[in-house]
Amino acid sequence: MKLRRLPADEPAVRRYVEELWIPFHHDLEAIVDRHALAEDVDLVAEETAFRLDRLDEAGYRAWVAVDDSPTDGAGNDADLATTDGDFVGFVTTEIDEASSVFDRPDRLVVGDIYVREPYRGTGLSRRLIDRATERAREAGCAELALDVDADNERAIGFYENLGFETHRRRMTVSTADL
Template sequence: MSADRPAIRRLPLDEAALRRYAADLWLPYNRDLADAVAAHDLADWPAERFIERHVDFSRDRLEEAGSRGWVAATAGDGADDAEVDPATADVTDPALDLVGLLMTSVDECPDPFDRPDRLVIGEIYVAEPFRGTGLAERFVERAAADARD
């Protein structure tokens, strides 16, 4: 997998992976969102407090049935593709750059309604250098495949 086509993979639920996800993806995503939409302003906290608070929140959310977290990873600048495979390397590997996130959950259909359960995309984010590369479309395809499964 080359640096120009990030690997999409499940977000592990271990502490180190969730911390990296929160620092490298969730916080930048929410800062971008706050810059674009005033109703999404963030508290005036240091980055570490956001990260600490989000690790437990993410773990709890992702342990719910039907919830999934996905990250897109690529070999970072200076990393040789032969040294690190973004599809299999540990998410915490410093040779990886995390460049996108996708969070999904299942919206179960209540009994009175005649419709199937739905997979809902709760969050999708692509880091600036990878916008316009088709990564968001690949995330949506990943969500559609997950919904079919």
């Protein structure tokens, strides 16, 4: 199993969207209503374009876990778009720089983390968090932060076991209700 950085390359990003990002949101949709995907858009095209824009941002990174990722004849990793390896998980991160007026360190925010069902419980989630931690250290960030859906008890338990603590709650309301 290899963790590979997702390049800002349309075929690789399209494969990531089709094989990981959409299944991730379908899995979340089953337990969290707020993750329902729109039905009247081309999900692959829209998300591919969105991810390509994000990958061009300096502080944003995504890594894909690839099972049985072959190399080319020279020992280099095969192209993510065409590798025969299975995409089995991913993590996205973004740097949150603190303004000098705040007494807090820069943080690396884990945007999304996902592991396909057959790979859950194998330690892959921990490897993805370790990769995010490595990125945080490389970027000079002293903390990792993330949002987790209140209904996602499995994820909450995983994060708490790693030592994450709740510091804030995000609350929402429809403007029509106010």
